[in-house]
Amino acid sequence: MREKIENYLYDLTKKYSQVNKISFSANVISEQVGLKRSTVSSYLNEAFRNQILLKIKTYPVSFLHKKAFTETFFEAQYLEYNSFEELFAEAPSNYKEKDPLETVIGAFGSLKEKINQIKTAAMYPNGGLPIMLMGASGSGKTFLAEKIYEYMTEKQIIDFSAPFVSHNCAQYYNNPELLSSVLFGYTKGAFTGADSNKEGLLDAADGGVLFLDEVHRLSEEGQEKLFTFMDTGEYSPIGNDSLKKKANIRLVFATTENIESTFLPTFLRRVPVVVSLPRFYERPQPERLQLIDQFFIQESNILQKELSVSSKVIHFLIDTDLEGNVGKIKNLIKFACGNAYTKQYNNQRINVKLLDIPVENLLQPYPSAKISNQHNIDKRVYLPNTEIQPNLETSERKKLKNFFTRLLDDYKKIEDNTLTSTQFISFATENVTLLMDEFIFFTPEDKETSFFSFITYNIRSAFQFMNENYGFVQDGNKILSIANYLYVKESQDFLFDSTDWVDLKKPLLHFLEEQMKDEVWLAKRFLNSLSLHMDSEVLDEDVVFIALYLHSMNLTLTDNSIKAIVLAHGYSTASSMANVANRMLQKNIFQAYDMPLGITASEVESKIFQYIENYQVEKGLVVLIDMGSLNIITEKLATKIQSPLLVINSFNTPLLLEVGNLIINSQTIFEISEQIADWLPIKRQLTTPKTNKKKAIITCCYTGMGSAVQIKEILQKSLGETGETLTVLPYDYLKLKENKRQELPFQMYNVLAIVGTENPEIESVPYFGLDRLVNGEQIDDFVQIIAQKFAVDGENLKQELIFNFSLKKMVESLTILDADRVLNLVSDSISEMQRVLEITFNANKKYLLFLHISCMIERILRKEEVDKQEDIENYIKENRMTMEKIHRCLQNIEEKYTIKISDLELRLLNDIVFN
Template identity: 25%
Template sequence: MMRKESVFNFLQEETKSFISLNDSPKLNSTSISEAMGIARYNISRDLNRLVEEEKVIKLSGRPVCFLAKDLIEEKIGNSLVIDETLTMEKIKKLLTKQSQKSSNDFPFSELIGYDGSLENAVKQAKAALLYPPFGLHSLLTGPSGSGKTTFARFMYQYATNFGKLQKDAPYIVFNCADYSNNQHLLLDHLFGHVKHAFTGAESDKDGLIASANNGILFLDEIHRLPPEGQEMLFSIMDRGEYYRLGESSNPRKVQLLIIGATTEEIKGNILSTFLRRIPLKIYMPSVKERGLAEKIKLIYFCFKQEAKKVGRKLQVNEDVIRFFLQYDPVGNIGQMKNDIQLLCANALVDSISSQSEIIQVKLSHLSTYLIDQFYYTHSSEINSEIREKLKLLKIEEFVFNPEGEKDSDPFLLVDEEDSISHDVLEVYHKHLQGESSLSPLKSIIHGKAQQLAKKQGNRQQAIFKIVSRKNYEVTINILKKIAQNKQYHLEESNIKSLALHLDTLIEKISEGYCFRDNNFLEQRKPNELALEKEIEVAEQICKEISNQLEVKLPESEKYFISLYLKAMNEKYTEKKIGVLVLMHGTTAATDLASTSNQLLNVDHAVGLNMPLTQSVADTLEKATTIIQEIDQGKGVVILSDMGSLNMFGDIITKKTGIPTQTIKMVTTPMAIEATRKSLLPKMSITELCESIIEQSAYIGNSVEDIQTKIFEEKPETLVDDRRSKIICILEESLIFLDGTVIYDLLEAEAKKIAENYPIEHYEDFWIKFLFHMSNMIERAIRKEQFSREESVIIIQANTTLYQYLKELLKPLENRFAIVIEDSELSYLMELIEVNTSTIYEEYQ
């Protein structure tokens, strides 16, 4: 080791003693000379060289003292302004101030970004926890992986450290998403229940709210808490009271602080009345929103932790650091940690193969999906600003040693069982002990890479085998940006096609190809007026490509592009009606849509399944998104099978303004016919629906109903087995009702209806009737029946059927102490009408 390095290492240890307020650290040339046994003039020369290299601070005063710069700046959390006024007294004041600040804010002060991007969040959290008498309820918002769960835990620790909570105060964590498919069970977990509150409640049970008394209840994914559950929390927030399920008197007293967290937009996902009771909304920033200095600290910490886990020195290439400073991880900090772990795992395998003591981490160790993103970040306009900053940032190879005390950064702590390094390290240690080869290690790394690629969004495409990735990505971004700015519609396939053309053109230019386009330019003037808009857009495209890829496109190119744009826009004017098939079950809708597309050799109809375990709200949200995607300006026709799905069209139209019409019946022939007619250029959505409804009795009439025939020919034992399976499926969607009992009750009602009305395909009708009625009864029990504006019109159009059903359902109303609303009856009327020989008419 060179003398200068020895002097620097000695000064670092003495600086640590100074920071720790130990007595008499050796910080001047004389004391260092005596301690190291090196001549004073050599010590002075080495210290001054270290000052020139900006590794050491030289302080004013007598005797002249020196400090290790990186250790001081790390402690105070800021860069030092080094001038003649910087004295030992000033350094001590800065350290004292930082120490007091950290002590008052612990454990928040341990967070990376505590006095940066998280400064406002920390202030809000402290205000919420210290507000008398017991604090303010809070809501943490921000993207997935931004640290909301950890921040909530630190709020609890701060409250106990500050004396606002007892040291042993409870901290209860509950993720509402875990039970979002069973709202009753979710509420039972939270509030508990009394004996006989519902089927299966054999004894009293306290919920998590009781467990959190005198502490904090953290509700993650709080937007998954149903409106009923949010309302049940009102009394806790307002009066410190609540009821267990099935309890109606003697409210229970509780004192607790509620901290919620959500990744969703607050408005529309959480009741406004609930939000009014939560005074503080604390936002947690994504990795992308954090400053460059914080990103460096996050990256530094991740690599440092990996070095300690494997017990080996990591040498990380500059390009790797620059990549992680630019990339935008979908899962934010958690994703960054996993990506770095996987990168180090790949480097570890190489180091074992080459028998190298130091693990060298290079860009080549990035997984394929990250390499794709590396190119993407360099071609993206979004990252241009940070790339300019990085040009000014001096980054050298980072070296991370496994020695030293284990650091802990709260944002980066995850359960070891869920981390990538857990499996990798286990196999690695077995390899060191001679119990395993490298093959299992490579297999684990490959599997983890595939998982992360799926989460991150794999941008790798086969197209990059034949074109330049950089040229292609840059061109794609240019086209999308200009299309948006100039309000030009460019379909994805057309954008890719034009990008491929431009990539080929750029390659020709780079190879020195000579373009002879004078003849073309002579013919351009007669067409310029008709292409005025397109030429303007094409000029902008050529200009952007020339600037970003530093290539001069030929003069004729803008006219080629303008002709291409004109052709695309003319094609877009041939708009089509969208087709959405909505059905209960796990595959019915998508199978039907796929069949229609295959028979017509198109890719137009879209299917959306509603499994029995999926809520109506989730299905409605998915249907809204699909309709927004497939609408081309002429609206979307919906083919639905029954129940709540029939309501979706009206709701989505009101929300989005997209015209929809619903055909409240769906068969394979109808779906095929709707898809075929939706492609006709002159067809309107109203004409399409009227045509399908009018012909519904005849479409596919020549096809024998094989399912009914098979069922009729089955022996009695198979029928009983089928009944058991249906009951089993039915019970998965029920909360209060017993599947066997409701099956028998409703089967009797269905047979009565079939005796009075000419039901076609009875077995198909019976299954729909069973699931619709059982869920309708449960909604009535929960007082959550659907409302419907057009129910009066539907009832008036067929008062005979309405009166018949009112009388038929009275025994069910008496048995379950419910009143079935007319709006719900109107859906049942439609179910019967579309399954009778009477042609169904859509009531306007």
């Protein structure tokens, strides 16, 4: 008897997230196991004293099986807790609370948008929003309604003991008035047979969830009474309109009918969230297979036997069409398993074959759209009482897991000194390359359906972001490989149960950051951008995998310098001269186009446009051509290009070398045009875009371009859709300070403002300091400038700016460091500076120091250097004492991050402190 109770509670604890928490009370357990409550209570308390159970001192008292809880969630520190919330509050940092709605098959695929709609309705304040589930009979509406209830209790939207009342209205097909009485209750004498007052479903569901299936059976009068309750929270029982009762209920409806023709328009207006569930055969093939797997696992548990299901059975079930009814598929599987069990009940493994399916179903024709594409699925084996079914994993997922297993095994060898760091990186890179080469040719069954298309589309967007900001070139194979990688993973953390991964991922990531810092940094930036588009987490395993993949490509970021092309008539004239120049310059500066003699100006124009489409030319394009007649392209292109264009008529190798050197030395296109003027009799023509200039905001930072780029990202996030038409352009502070309006942005754009950490002082261009955006002083002025040129919601933009420019959000956005940790360390250093230097910093100065030092730490960790300072030796002689004091105040940071702060960095800090 004791064993029976413990086994029941073990299974119940394993299903914790799927059941009402009231199920763990002695009263409910006694009902389920068929024993007296007092007997069950006595056994439960004895098992608690023997440390077999956990006790939750709620009302009523609840019990969880300790071993089952540890296996499913984490190891509890104590045996007794005041609430379930207190128990889960001690979950370790790597524990991820289960989301019942995300366990629904298709939650990351065909149902993704629908699940998001449901979550929005559930989380909506003041009682949430009513939800209508539409779908064919057996499409899973009741199952989804139960998951909605679980989600609400897990997220503490409603109390864990709140009721879930489910009622099928179809049984009142011929008596809608009776349905109203069941729903609202009735008073004595309301109708013949009403001998006493009777509470209704609204009373029973108060504080919880009421699920009304086939709700279209409600009469028009019943609909009116129900939407009155939805508006006011009040209702009257049948027979007494003067009696007003109140209830707080989350409403979920379900129907198989067309809602427009079945419900009153006034009723539908009160149901803003309508979720249409797909039929079984409308689901992507992987989801159909998952549903089939789930039903066979359930049968394996019921029969307590291994089930070996032939590939023909799986193919039949995937392709069959039982009116789109998931429930009928489930019953078909139940019958087939029962049929096979009857014949083989003495065997440990039951073989389920096609002939175990009822003959009348086998005679049904396959849907032609499905059977035309046979699936490469072998027989499948299902194990009873097993959460992880290794036999059901796809070969692609197995390969991924094997990759990470091998990776972790190799990493252990580094710690054991049996493998060098170089060998480890080499082996890992080779394995990633082999795997991604396979993924290029992996073709998902539902490649054209929403989930795969959704992944691919967002990867393209992330690549575009990387290309625009870091020169990361987009490539079709890269996109396809990464899309297939994420598709195989289904964006899930599939290493959560690996103890090696949990123990080693932090040191492994730290090791990779030291060995290939650029690739890890780029992988994080890429995945951060992707996560914003896909509303998904950035997983450590993905950072590791993508970083190794980038490393495997011998990645070198394309620079954002001026580009140059050479056009010449002849078989190899242009390419020969460009090759010579590129080799002598030791850099691939010139792209060559060899042209036939009869080529027209429009064809040359087309060649240039083709180049512009494939390369970044924001800083300008130099075109060197070999015949004067071709310079007519300048005027033609001026009306179409978006960047400065310098056309040089005629060229030779010395001129190519001169132009190449000027580009390498970061000269602007305007400076190049002026300096080659000595090469007479060369004709040249410099033109800027003749189209209307786009509006832009420039970002700059005293410490370099890296921070300017990151400030741009924060601004774009704040601007939202406006950021698509307003260019935010990071630019070199020193060049702006020195050359003012002669710099490229002012030739290319209508610059509305400059945002940065130091004012370059450009006449008639408003400057907004980050410190004053953070403390709110300049938020209104900044919003006003934007609102003058764009149709924006000023208040909303203001709130976005206030949120995104808070100090913690800034540090999180500008660095990949732990924001809380770095801010605490920097705070200590700033306090020490004030004490040692006997200075009290104002709020703006403190902000600048917080921001600068945080970025400085990451910059040093990534081995990036600040711009060279020619006067550094003289500066140190003049400021040695204060620089040394500042250095001493930063020793805690040097020790914690194992870094060395250079004189160049100290000079910048000294300037901030005393300027």
